Amino acid sequence: MKEPLRVLSTLGMLGYGIPEDSLDRAVAMRPQVIGADAGSTDAGPHKLGRGVPDVSREVTRRDIELMLLAGRRLGAPVIIGSAGGSGARAHVEWTWDIVREIAQARGLRLRVAVIGADVPKAEVADAMRAGKVQPLGPVPPLTEEALAATTGVVAQMGTEPYLAALDAGADLIIAGRSCDAAIFAAPAIRAGADPGLAWHLGEILECGAMCADPGSANDCLLGTIEASRFVLEPTNPARRCTPLSVACHSLYERSSASRSEGPGHVLDLSQARFEALDDRRVAVSGSRYVPQPLAFKLEGARSAGYRTIVIGGIRDPIAISRLDEMTAAVQGATRTLFREQDYQLRFVIYGRDGVMAEREPTPVPGHEVGVLLDVVAPSQERADTVCAFARSQLQHYHYTGIKATAANVAFPTAPSDIRCGEVFEFSVYHLMAARSPTGLFPIEYRMLGA
Amino acid sequence: MEIARIVRSKNSGPFEITLDVVFDDPSIYGKVKAAGVLTAESIAALYRLPRERVLNCEFFDPALAFKATIARSVSSGSPAETDTYGGQQAAPLLGLRVEI
Numbered sequence: 001m002k003e004p005l006r007v008l009s010t011l012g013m014l015g016y017g018i019p020e021d022s023l024d025r026a027v028a029m030r031p032q033v034i035g036a037d038a039g040s041t042d043a044g045p046h047k048l049g050r051g052v053p054d055v056s057r058e059v060t061r062r063d064i065e066l067m068l069l070a071g072r073r074l075g076a077p078v079i080i081g082s083a084g085g086s087g088a089r090a091h092v093e094w095t096w097d098i099v100r101e102i103a104q105a106r107g108l109r110l111r112v113a114v115i116g117a118d119v120p121k122a123e124v125a126d127a128m129r130a131g132k133v134q135p136l137g138p139v140p141p142l143t144e145e146a147l148a149a150t151t152g153v154v155a156q157m158g159t160e161p162y163l164a165a166l167d168a169g170a171d172l173i174i175a176g177r178s179c180d181a182a183i184f185a186a187p188a189i190r191a192g193a194d195p196g197l198a199w200h201l202g203e204i205l206e207c208g209a210m211c212a213d214p215g216s217a218n219d220c221l222l223g224t225i226e227a228s229r230f231v232l233e234p235t236n237p238a239r240r241c242t243p244l245s246v247a248c249h250s251l252y253e254r255s256s257a258s259r260s261e262g263p264g265h266v267l268d269l270s271q272a273r274f275e276a277l278d279d280r281r282v283a284v285s286g287s288r289y290v291p292q293p294l295a296f297k298l299e300g301a302r303s304a305g306y307r308t309i310v311i312g313g314i315r316d317p318i319a320i321s322r323l324d325e326m327t328a329a330v331q332g333a334t335r336t337l338f339r340e341q342d343y344q345l346r347f348v349i350y351g352r353d354g355v356m357a358e359r360e361p362t363p364v365p366g367h368e369v370g371v372l373l374d375v376v377a378p379s380q381e382r383a384d385t386v387c388a389f390a391r392s393q394l395q396h397y398h399y400t401g402i403k404a405t406a407a408n409v410a411f412p413t414a415p416s417d418i419r420c421g422e423v424f425e426f427s428v429y430h431l432m433a434a435r436s437p438t439g440l441f442p443i444e445y446r447m448l449g450a
Numbered sequence: 451m452e453i454a455r456i457v458r459s460k461n462s463g464p465f466e467i468t469l470d471v472v473f474d475d476p477s478i479y480g481k482v483k484a485a486g487v488l489t490a491e492s493i494a495a496l497y498r499l500p501r502e503r504v505l506n507c508e509f510f511d512p513a514l515a516f517k518a519t520i521a522r523s524v525s526s527g528s529p530a531e532t533d534t535y536g537g538q539q540a541a542p543l544l545g546l547r548v549e550i
Contacts (some may be wrong), residue, residue: 359542
């Protein structure tokens with residue numbers, strides 16, 4: 001690597017709101033690439049299943065505009081990875097639409113690379129039959145039935161599609177689903193960096209200033225990659241990077257701290273070194289890139305029905321001592337009335353074991369408990385109907401020793417029953433072996449302001 | 451005496467929850483590591499899981515940290531979920547006692 005490369009991550013999740021002071025300070029440090037990760041599976045499968053984002057359009061527009069204006073001032077390309085939350089076609093086009101609006105309002109002239117990450121289900125099915133699709137961790141094997149029910153499949157791209165777009169002179173890359181670290185590893189690799197350092201840098205930058213102390217996904221982090229190390233510096237003076245804060249980031253949201261898998265490689269951090277350069281900058285070295293057979297992580301979600309819930313509280317100590325009796329009775333009455341068992345009815349009891357369920361070591365109710373009555377059924381109307389019945393049963397069931405004979409539950413909302421809409425579950429979380437690092441990810445160049 | 455600086459949980463992908471315990475004193479960290487209290491077996495017992503549902507268990511010296519990753523009972527955000535982000539599953543670790 002001839003020259004160091006300065007790479008700016010504006011924040012850990014596009015649409016969370018880039019702090020402008022931090023960005024101004026970052027721009028003064030003259031980054032050569034500006035990027036942000038926009039996707040995650042964290043919030044659940046509904047984003048992918050429904051094709052919706054889970055950040056607001058308004059703040060996303062603000063964040064992209066700030067990045068594009070900074071990019072124009074610096075002559076730096078702007079990279080958005082896993083656009084729109086899940087990086088499927090609907091998410092990419094949602095982001096494109098915002099960019100088009102900004103370009104028009106601001107008179108920006110942009111060469112935009114739009115990279116798709118959708119994998120046709122027929123292609124996944126072929127790979128599955130050829131034994132090229134394997135569960136990723138504790139995941140059931142993929143079946144034809146599960147694949148057929150899946151609303152769409154995306155693959156996490158590596159650095160190669162980004163490299164192609166940067167080589168083609170894109171001012172802005174809107175990429176579909178990506179291995180998070182690839183967003184920042186790509187420009188580093190293009191500048192000739194060691195791939196182990198580049199991917200490690202990417203793993204840290206994709207979370208914004210999360211690796212700092214105090215850490216935050218909603219703030220800027222500048223990474224400077226050199227021949228044998230990279231240096232991290234938060235641009236907000238209230239934060240600092242320390243060897244411990246950065247090393248600690250290797251733990252965050254990963255199965256292993258010392259090994260992480262990406263497309264075609266494993267990143268080995270067992271020999272990584274973290275050294276303080278001063279009281280707020282850290283140099284990282286020793287990260288090792290170990291090539292593996294090429295495979296892409298696939299993600300997909302399927303509908304699991306429609307949900308209606310009731311939130312309630314119970315304060316009567318006799319009622320609390322009879323919770324199991326009460327919920328079993330409501331389950332029984334509901335089963336008797338609705339013969340067809342096409343719904344799922346559950347009670348989540350907060351103040352007892354609502355958070356940890358069967359893993360709760362202390363399932364002892366407090367002086368009051370919260371009750372979530374939760375119904376998932378094949379249609380919204382069915383969920384409403386079952387929920388209303390179960391709620392009325394819960395409200396008036398005569399448990400053993402009852403003294404409060406008027407009502408069993410306090411509802412904080414009127415109406416008590418709340419529609420939550422369609423519910424999804426992850427149906428695809430598998431590795432698919434592939435030959436080409438770019439074949440699944442078509443790049444389209446679109447001009448704005450031409 | 452409280453000896454850990456960070457005790458937390460979070461999804462590591464939609465089918466796993468990862469548990470992190472981070473220390474700030476290298477000598478205490480070394481003693482905890484040597485004590486053999488944090489193992490795949492102890493995590494399995496603490497979380498009432500069969501041993502094979504503990505997918506990873508490691509000490510990471512650069513961060514003075516212990517990490518264990520367990521299989522979720524349901525995938526993140528599915529109908530039977532109680533903690534979509536997996537962020538509130540670390541409490542049982544707080545009660546662990548280590549003789550040092």
